[in-house]
Amino acid sequence: MIIEKVIGNVEKVSTEGRHIEKVYLSSDDLVKRIQRVTTDHGKEVGIRLKEPKDLIDGDILYMDDRNMIVVSVTSxxxxxxxxxxxxxxxxxxxxxxxxxxxxxxxxxxxxxxxxxxxxxxxxxxxxxxxxxxxxxxxxxxxxxxxxx
CATH class of the missing domain: 3.30.70.790 (UreE, C-terminal domain)
Structure with missing residues (x-):
């Protein structure tokens, strides 16, 4: 799966009824537009953002009726x-x-x-x-x- 844009942020989009997988990133990785990451459930995801935008904690990379992949920043x-x-x-x-x-x-x-x-x-x-x-x-x- 290749992610090309951020869908929204969990602070503004309801997560109710959806299973949430997290991608843990260091604060240094938030500025990278192209990277390969693995969710906490072992799913490999490629991030290739079209817009020059830094990721932030809670950004939604993928969402359907039942699932979400969300950025979680490590300490x-x-x-x-x-x-x-x-x-x-x-x-x-x-x-x-x-x-x-x-x-x-x-x-x-x-x-x-x-x-x-x-x-x-x-x-x-x-x-x-x-x-x-x-x-x-x-x-x-x-x-x-x-x-x-």
């Missing part, structure tokens, strides 16, 4: 930052931006993929953080940039 090793002041937030955002590290935001926390150097920086700056295994909905996306 990442993350640093969860909880800056206390706007100054602290600005300082850490500036430092991470200089390193071109992608970040995501959920409610009042900033998420970055674990890196021991970033952890040392957080310690030096006194930014409250924790290291957690956490599932993100979308890929960590690097923004193209050069200092040319």
């Amino acid at each position: 990442d090793d993350l640093l969860v930052l909880r800056p206390v002041t706007i100054k602290q937030m600005g300082e850490i955002a500036h430092q991470l931006g200089n390193r071109h590290l992608p970040a995501q935001f959920e409610e009042n926390v900033m998420l970055v993929q674990y890196d021991y150097l970033v952890e040392e920086l957080l310690e030096q700056l006194g930014v409250p953080y924790s290291r957690e295994e956490r599932k993100v909905k979308k890929a960590f996306r690097h923004i193209g940039h050069s200092h040319g």
